Amino acid sequence: MRSRFLQHAERRPLAPRLAMARGVLILDENLLFLQKPLEAKNFKVYTLPRGLKDEQIAPLLAHRIFVTNNAEDFRQEAPEKEFSIIDTSGALQDPEALAKQISRLWIGLKLNTQRPFVLKLRRDGSGVLEPIE
Numbered sequence: 001m002r003s004r005f006l007q008h009a010e011r012r013p014l015a016p017r018l019a020m021a022r023g024v025l026i027l028d029e030n031l032l033f034l035q036k037p038l039e040a041k042n043f044k045v046y047t048l049p050r051g052l053k054d055e056q057i058a059p060l061l062a063h064r065i066f067v068t069n070n071a072e073d074f075r076q077e078a079p080e081k082e083f084s085i086i087d088t089s090g091a092l093q094d095p096e097a098l099a100k101q102i103s104r105l106w107i108g109l110k111l112n113t114q115r116p117f118v119l120k121l122r123r124d125g126s127g128v129l130e131p132i133e
Helices: 004-011 029-040 054-061 077-081 095-108
Strands: 023-027 043-047 065-068 084-087 117-121 127-131
Touching: 023 029, 029 043, 029 065, 029 095, 043 095, 054 077, 095 117
Parallel strands: 023 043, 023 065, 065 084, 084 117
Antiparallel strands: 117 127
16 A cells, blocks of 8 residues: 555655745846846846836835946935845946856845845946945
8 A cells, every 4th residue: 555645746746846046136127138147146036117217116126126227316215215226337247247246245245134235336346335324
């Protein structure tokens, strides 16, 4: 006689294990090319609908991390809406290099424990972390 577990397993195979994402990022519409490289680095990536104005975007970012080339457009709203910003304007715009830089700094600076902040990425692969007050 077969065990109940084996009978159940035959009827309902086990799903593959799902890995937890390293972090959740929201991409600005001008950085959509980063979605796949960031997902490959184990980030959960969301994109915003195209054509939204800055004042429509900020309320959608509460308790999130926004990746943008236009950080200054959102810096005033960040403390009130409690979101963080990764500013890519000073970094190389190569998708793979940029995703690698974000991933490396995420781990090195423990960004999942920092909020709210602005992380300014630099061309040399470094970043400057500033708290938002």
